[in-house]
Amino acid sequence: MLKVTVWNENRHEKKDPRVKEIYPDGIHGAIANALSTHDFDVRTATLDEEEHGLTDDVLNQTDVLVWWGHLAHDEVSDEIVSKVSEKVLNGMGLIVLHSGHFSKIFKKLMGTSCDLKWREAGEKERLWVVDPSHPIVDGIDSYIELQQEEMYGEHFDIPAPDELVFLSWFEGGEVFRSGCTYRRGNGKIFYFRPGHETYPTYHDENIQKVIANAVSWAAPTDHKRPVYGNAQPLEAIKNQEN
Amino acid sequence: MLKVTVWNENRHEKKDPRVKEIYPDGIHGAIANALSTHDFDVRTATLDEEEHGLTDDVLNQTDVLVWWGHLAHDEVSDEIVSKVSEKVLNGMGLIVLHSGHFSKIFKKLMGTSCDLKWREAGEKERLWVVDPSHPIVDGIDSYIELQQEEMYGEHFDIPAPDELVFLSWFEGGEVFRSGCTYRRGNGKIFYFRPGHETYPTYHDENIQKVIANAVSWAAPTDHKRPVYGNAQPLEAIKNQEN
Amino acid sequence: MLKVTVWNENRHEKKDPRVKEIYPDGIHGAIANALSTHDFDVRTATLDEEEHGLTDDVLNQTDVLVWWGHLAHDEVSDEIVSKVSEKVLNGMGLIVLHSGHFSKIFKKLMGTSCDLKWREAGEKERLWVVDPSHPIVDGIDSYIELQQEEMYGEHFDIPAPDELVFLSWFEGGEVFRSGCTYRRGNGKIFYFRPGHETYPTYHDENIQKVIANAVSWAAPTDHKRPVYGNAQPLEAIKNQEN
Amino acid sequence: MLKVTVWNENRHEKKDPRVKEIYPDGIHGAIANALSTHDFDVRTATLDEEEHGLTDDVLNQTDVLVWWGHLAHDEVSDEIVSKVSEKVLNGMGLIVLHSGHFSKIFKKLMGTSCDLKWREAGEKERLWVVDPSHPIVDGIDSYIELQQEEMYGEHFDIPAPDELVFLSWFEGGEVFRSGCTYRRGNGKIFYFRPGHETYPTYHDENIQKVIANAVSWAAPTDHKRPVYGNAQPLEAIKNQEN
Numbered sequence: 001m002l003k004v005t006v007w008n009e010n011r012h013e014k015k016d017p018r019v020k021e022i023y024p025d026g027i028h029g030a031i032a033n034a035l036s037t038h039d040f041d042v043r044t045a046t047l048d049e050e051e052h053g054l055t056d057d058v059l060n061q062t063d064v065l066v067w068w069g070h071l072a073h074d075e076v077s078d079e080i081v082s083k084v085s086e087k088v089l090n091g092m093g094l095i096v097l098h099s100g101h102f103s104k105i106f107k108k109l110m111g112t113s114c115d116l117k118w119r120e121a122g123e124k125e126r127l128w129v130v131d132p133s134h135p136i137v138d139g140i141d142s143y144i145e146l147q148q149e150e151m152y153g154e155h156f157d158i159p160a161p162d163e164l165v166f167l168s169w170f171e172g173g174e175v176f177r178s179g180c181t182y183r184r185g186n187g188k189i190f191y192f193r194p195g196h197e198t199y200p201t202y203h204d205e206n207i208q209k210v211i212a213n214a215v216s217w218a219a220p221t222d223h224k225r226p227v228y229g230n231a232q233p234l235e236a237i238k239n240q241e242n
Numbered sequence: 243m244l245k246v247t248v249w250n251e252n253r254h255e256k257k258d259p260r261v262k263e264i265y266p267d268g269i270h271g272a273i274a275n276a277l278s279t280h281d282f283d284v285r286t287a288t289l290d291e292e293e294h295g296l297t298d299d300v301l302n303q304t305d306v307l308v309w310w311g312h313l314a315h316d317e318v319s320d321e322i323v324s325k326v327s328e329k330v331l332n333g334m335g336l337i338v339l340h341s342g343h344f345s346k347i348f349k350k351l352m353g354t355s356c357d358l359k360w361r362e363a364g365e366k367e368r369l370w371v372v373d374p375s376h377p378i379v380d381g382i383d384s385y386i387e388l389q390q391e392e393m394y395g396e397h398f399d400i401p402a403p404d405e406l407v408f409l410s411w412f413e414g415g416e417v418f419r420s421g422c423t424y425r426r427g428n429g430k431i432f433y434f435r436p437g438h439e440t441y442p443t444y445h446d447e448n449i450q451k452v453i454a455n456a457v458s459w460a461a462p463t464d465h466k467r468p469v470y471g472n473a474q475p476l477e478a479i480k481n482q483e484n
Numbered sequence: 485m486l487k488v489t490v491w492n493e494n495r496h497e498k499k500d501p502r503v504k505e506i507y508p509d510g511i512h513g514a515i516a517n518a519l520s521t522h523d524f525d526v527r528t529a530t531l532d533e534e535e536h537g538l539t540d541d542v543l544n545q546t547d548v549l550v551w552w553g554h555l556a557h558d559e560v561s562d563e564i565v566s567k568v569s570e571k572v573l574n575g576m577g578l579i580v581l582h583s584g585h586f587s588k589i590f591k592k593l594m595g596t597s598c599d600l601k602w603r604e605a606g607e608k609e610r611l612w613v614v615d616p617s618h619p620i621v622d623g624i625d626s627y628i629e630l631q632q633e634e635m636y637g638e639h640f641d642i643p644a645p646d647e648l649v650f651l652s653w654f655e656g657g658e659v660f661r662s663g664c665t666y667r668r669g670n671g672k673i674f675y676f677r678p679g680h681e682t683y684p685t686y687h688d689e690n691i692q693k694v695i696a697n698a699v700s701w702a703a704p705t706d707h708k709r710p711v712y713g714n715a716q717p718l719e720a721i722k723n724q725e726n
Numbered sequence: 727m728l729k730v731t732v733w734n735e736n737r738h739e740k741k742d743p744r745v746k747e748i749y750p751d752g753i754h755g756a757i758a759n760a761l762s763t764h765d766f767d768v769r770t771a772t773l774d775e776e777e778h779g780l781t782d783d784v785l786n787q788t789d790v791l792v793w794w795g796h797l798a799h800d801e802v803s804d805e806i807v808s809k810v811s812e813k814v815l816n817g818m819g820l821i822v823l824h825s826g827h828f829s830k831i832f833k834k835l836m837g838t839s840c841d842l843k844w845r846e847a848g849e850k851e852r853l854w855v856v857d858p859s860h861p862i863v864d865g866i867d868s869y870i871e872l873q874q875e876e877m878y879g880e881h882f883d884i885p886a887p888d889e890l891v892f893l894s895w896f897e898g899g900e901v902f903r904s905g906c907t908y909r910r911g912n913g914k915i916f917y918f919r920p921g922h923e924t925y926p927t928y929h930d931e932n933i934q935k936v937i938a939n940a941v942s943w944a945a946p947t948d949h950k951r952p953v954y955g956n957a958q959p960l961e962a963i964k965n966q967e968n
Contacts, residue, residue, distance in 0.1 A: 111837040115954035128638045133425045154612045155952035173960030183375045226881035228841035234899030237849045353595040357712035370880045396854045397710035415718030468639035470599035476657030
């Protein structure tokens with residue numbers, strides 16, 4: 001059974017009664033509850049726990065890590081970021097949600113600023129499926145509509161995605177590459193845009209389905225981390241120097 | 243259970259005793275036998291059957307189609323090719339093997355000549371995994387070595403693959419993009435190079451594993467073929483002409 | 485100097501006074517006039533000319549071909565389509581505009597249905613630059629706005645573009661991959677969405693700039709068509725069969 | 727005229743008489759001399775200069791930066807790496823050569839370990855062109871052969887390249903993705919494998935041609951760095967919260 005850890009910075013929930021009302025169990029709780037209805041072994045971890053809840057033991061027990069952060073990206077320790085990055089290169093799946101675009105771990109794995117346009121105006125978002133063959137859109141119609149969301153607009157400063165799965169239309173006139181896959185080392189990464197803390201996005205059945213699909217897709221492959229470094233020849237070399 | 247049809251032109255086996263000796267059940271038989279050890283519902287179809295064994299009924303019962311052809315690409319009827327192509331756009335997976343690079347169905351879906359360099363000299367091939375995160379290399383080591391194979395060399399006139407999974411090294415000095423994925427409409431395609439009729443390649447355990455992995459990967463997603471054509475607006479349009 | 489041929493089916497212009505009014509020299513004339521302000525050697529060709537104006541001589545004198553068609557895709561002869569396709573594989577650039585998505589040549593080179601959603605409602609389109617590093621957006625701002633255009637919406641049934649340059653937002657609620665590059669053989673292809681015959685799109689300075697940039701980008705590389713077929717080994721082969 | 731800065735760590739040349747003999751003007755000198763025969767304005771910079779020769783003034787005068795490093799990646803200051811990275815996101819082209827795969831700047835922009843297999847055995851390398859349409863292979867034959875080179879072998883731990891231009895065959899049995907393009911922000915990056923310090927690789931006419939082509943290809947596009955951050959709506963929003 002796939003082992004999933006849902007990580008949340010869990011600060012909005014503590015500070016803002018509106019957020020607490022929408023997500024009484026925290027954003028991590030809402031996502032974990034939704035994932036638990038699938039055949040996953042789900043746990044949660046949050047910023048203010050010891051080692052942000054991401055101890056070696058937890059990371060070693062994690063096949064796919066889901067990441068939500070916003071206010072406190074800088075409080076995530078560089079050491080934990082390095083460990084998570086190393087785990088991804090070793091095959092752990094990583095699902096980065098919404099404002100996680102600015103997390104240390106996403107920026108480190110992308111190598112770009114990951115900057116974008118944004119606006120909080122409770123506007124309509126429509127996420128169009130542009131790759132109907134992808135397992136991440138299994139069971140999803142031609143688009144997902146969210147009545148109120150924060151806008152994220154292009155240009156989104158990311159490397160061109162390996163696969164582009166969703167494109168968003170926003171009422172205020174912008175578009176956005178909302179569902180993007182990347183492969184880094186042995187690991188698979190999915191960035192999924194929606195999920196502002198003041199809207200009930202993670203209670204939306206389609207959004208939950210996409211996240212669950214993404215978790216399955218990002219499952220580690222049974223493949224050892226390749227051997228790097230000095231290598232003996234596999235064939236005789238004629239022109240040898242010495 | 244995933245329904246797999248293994249299609250083979252099955253001509254070498256009838257003409258050439260060497261091939262018959264290596265593949266007494268035909269190339270399709272060897273592949274089907276290997277796939278049957280997995281949780282797949284496997285059948286075979288061959289060129290000389292009625293409608294090449296690919297009746298509407300068979301195609302409608304096929305989730306993933308495996309394709310091997312060489313001598314008789316031109317004998318495959320355009321009507322069947324159109325049906326198979328349409329099925330792929332509707333979500334059927336397609337695994338194209340070796341000399342299938344020149345099949346009508348592969349050329350139609352690629353849009354290029356699919357030409358390449360080749361040589362029959364029984365030389366060594368080493369297929370290097372270049373995407374260790376991909377489910378197609380699950381359980382595969384850093385490379386697969388085949389003692390005798392036909393050489394296929396670059397330039398391979400295909401569109402740049404959506405994902406490049408294997409690269410081949412050949413004893414005679416060439417390289418080749420040996421494992422390539424493509425998405426077309428709702429369907430997923432994997433081209434896999436090895437498998438010349440005069441070598442026991444499809445009896446190789448690793449080659450069998452890659453084909454089985456590819457079949458799983460190419461399984462149709464639960465996603466309706468998108469609706470195309472004239473569409474009513476989803477939002478009010480101010481600047482309407484009339 | 486780069487030799488450019490602008491091909492237009494030129495039927496709307498003959499039938500529809502509105503189109504004739506907007507494009508008195510034809511759509512081909514408008515595009516050719518705009519390109520002529522650059523350092524290109526520009527000519528035009530139209531459907532009703534002998535061999536659709538695309539004789540061997542013209543094709544041999546063409547570095548980049550611009551293609552606009554709509555009503556009469558089926559009247560383009562398969563022989564000419566094969567010749568153009570062959571020229572592209574040999575290095576000729578191809579710029580496919582708007583309703584050319586359904587041209588025989590584009591569908592042949594893509595291998596998919598190239599179908600899409602559409603609506604003629606004179607609505608606003610905003611084309612967002614999603615790849616600011618690309619020479620095709622040289623001199624273009626963060627987006628291009630067109631007050632009235634036909635809508636094309638996702639899902640657009642094309643292979644995932646090699647490079648995605650523009651994304652369109654439409655007033656009626658859809659999005660579209662509006663600027664897509666592809667490489668086929670030695671040739672470079674750019675699909676650019678805007679340009680409905682009843683709107684003055686090709687008089688727009690930014691649209692003209694994009695088309696000119698695309699022509700420059702699609703210029704043939706000095707590289708011979710690779711040699712295909714049987715090849716002698718470049719290195720000694722030990723395991724030779726005989 | 728395109729302004730090119732060739733950066734070299736220039737340590738082997740100081741320590742190792744063999745290297746000094748092959749590259750009396752340093753590796754940077756050899757590359758700069760070759761580039762100077764083209765229509766480029768070329769300068770050099772080296773590690774031991776003030777600010778590694780990459781002062782703000784030099785960086786502001788650089789359209790494309792060529793990078794060679796090996797022994798002393800760690801001595802490159804993080805501040806300079808940040809500046810170079812920022813310049814790339816703002817449009818400066820970057821050509822990373824050979825052992826530069828392990829430079830701080832390349833690893834930062836890739837987000838992976840950039841590790842690989844290697845062997846110094848003076849073996850033969852053959853670089854096959856796999857994208858004949860690409861301007862980087864302008865004037866290059868179907869392959870480039872180098873009689874003696876260091877081997878770099880897969881798996882190369884990089885993100886899948888945006889474009890794969892060269893694949894290497896090595897005598898000892900390995901393959902390598904040897905010519906890879908990436909886009910990051912407004913900038914274009916080309917990684918090119920050959921160039922071990924103890925071989926006369928940068929005196930090879932074809933290698934020089936590829937580097938010159940890459941410099942031209944990586945030229946900045948006239949496109950402002952996109953505006954990021956909070957954005958006013960371009961269209962009226964009905965569902966506004968307040």
